[in-house]
Amino acid sequence: MPVRSGTQLSRKLGQKKQRRTSEAEQHQSPPGASQTPPPKEPRLDLPMTLGPQRSIYFSNRPARLGLEFFDQPPVSLAQAFLGQVLVRQLDDGTELRGRIVETEAYLGPEDEAAHSRGGRQTPRNRSMFMKPGTLYVYLIYGMYFCMNVSSQGDGACVLLRALEPLEGLETMRQLRSTYRRASTGRALKDRDLCSGPSKLCQALAIDKSFDQRDLTKDKAMWLEHGPPQPREPAVVAAARVGIGSAGEWAQKPLRFYIQGSPWVSVIDRAAERDAQV
DNA sequence: ACGCAGATGTCCT
DNA sequence: GGACATCTGCGTT
Numbered sequence: 255m256p257v258r259s260g261t262q263l264s265r266k267l268g269q270k271k272q273r274r275t276s277e278a279e280q281h282q283s284p285p286g287a288s289q290t291p292p293p294k295e296p297r298l299d300l301p302m303t304l305g306p307q308r309s310i311y312f313s314n315r316p317a318r319l320g321l322e323f324f325d326q327p328p329v330s331l332a333q334a335f336l337g338q339v340l341v342r343q344l345d346d347g348t349e350l351r352g353r354i355v356e357t358e359a360y361l362g363p364e365d366e367a368a369h370s371r372g373g374r375q376t377p378r379n380r381s382m383f384m385k386p387g388t389l390y391v392y393l394i395y396g397m398y399f400c401m402n403v404s405s406q407g408d409g410a411c412v413l414l415r416a417l418e419p420l421e422g423l424e425t426m427r428q429l430r431s432t433y434r435r436a437s438t439g440r441a442l443k444d445r446d447l448c449s450g451p452s453k454l455c456q457a458l459a460i461d462k463s464f465d466q467r468d469l470t471k472d473k474a475m476w477l478e479h480g481p482p483q484p485r486e487p488a489v490v491a492a493a494r495v496g497i498g499s500a501g502e503w504a505q506k507p508l509r510f511y512i513q514g515s516p517w518v519s520v521i522d523r524a525a526e527r528d529a530q531v
Numbered sequence: 532a533c534g535c536a537g538a539t540g541t542c543c544t
Numbered sequence: 545g546g547a548c549a550t551c552t553g554c555g556t557t
Contacts, residue, residue: 358549367549369542378542396539398550413549452550496549 318476324387324403324469328410331386331403332359332510335412336489337480339420342458343473348425350458352417352448353480356511356518358494360402362409366503367494370409381466382409389475391455391465398452401460403469415495415509417448418517419457426457450519488513490529492522 319338324331335354342350360368360382369379369392381390382404390402390411402411419426426447448454455461460475469477491507498504511518513526 360549369549374543376542392542392549393540394548395550396541396548398539400549402549415549450550456551494549 316478318470318478320470321385321387323477325406326386327407328359328361328405328412329508331405332357332412332508333489335403335414336510336512337483337487339478339480340414340417340458340475341478342460342475344425344459345474348422350422350426351420352454352458353420353517354414354416355418355515356414356416356509358413358415358510359405359508360411360413361508362407365410366501367497368409368411370411373409375409379409382411384466385468387468387470389464389467389469389472391460391462393462394452399455399461400451401455401464413451414454415451416511416517416519417454417457418515419444419447423447429459430456432456445516449517453519487515490522490526492520492525495520 316339318341323334326334335357338354340352340354344350360370362368362370363373365371368382370382375383378392379390381388382402384404386404386406388404390404391399392402394400400413402413404411423444427442430442430447430453446453447457458475464472464475467475469475490511490513492509492511493505493507494509507525509522
């Protein structure tokens with residue numbers, strides 16, 4: 255859902271460093287994951303007509319999005335993520351689904367708010383420099399995780415900030431509660447399941463072991479086209495959250511969210527007013 | 532509704 | 545040693 259015209263198909267691959275094959279395979283299956291493949295879906299009749307988003311083989315589920323989706327500049331990828339569905343398959347086969355409603359773009363070396371500012375490359379942020387679709391998961395404040403997806407452009411990526419939970423809500427609630435103090439026994443509201451970058455990591459059981467995995471190939475997580483919407487949703491561009499010390503870069507409108515969605519983590523009324531002139 | 536302190540590990544100066 | 549792409553629970557309007 256383009257808010258602005260972005261470069262579409264005329265891009266060149268291979269701007270990022272090649273990932274070694276051994277690493278790719280090493281991260282295919284998480285440590286502790288069940289060795290046996292998850293139970294197969296019940297056999298379903300093939301639909302009479304097959305849409306372009308659906309696999310022609312043995313499934314009526316939407317196909318996972320591939321490299322051609324992730325290989326675009328960070329701003330257009332951040333916008334393209336909105337409305338797509340993130341799927342997490344747990345070790346027991348349970349599938350959790352959430353529609354992405356809020357993202358942030360981190361542009362790379364020139365972006366003072368990015369971990370890759372100045373071209374810094376460390377063991378922690380190495381996945382920012384890997385091929386588009388690679389996950390960058392890091393620990394923040396000693397106890398939380400944030401999940402990014404590498405985009406086109408060295409050191410550029412997109413932070414996933416909020417999801418609209420679609421499937422597996424009770425499991426998400428359970429996963430979220432595990433990390434909270436047991437003193438308050440109140441169940442979390444649906445809105446509190448995935449409305450924040452670290453909340454969604456808790457709800458989908460995403461931790462450091464997902465760092466450097468390939469979202470186009472990983473067995474435990476992938477991205478699907480979101481269901482068609484009756485209307486093209488309005489997208490708000492606002493300042494990014496939690497990067498106060500990044501000078502002028504803190505003000506740039508590099509956070510994107512679906513206007514009116516109750517699942518967004520931080521609403522920016524001023525940005526919404528400015529946008530509707 | 533909003534504000535603030537505290538929790539807690541890792542990276543980087 | 546300080547900062548950190550955060551969240552929670554408890555306090556005050």
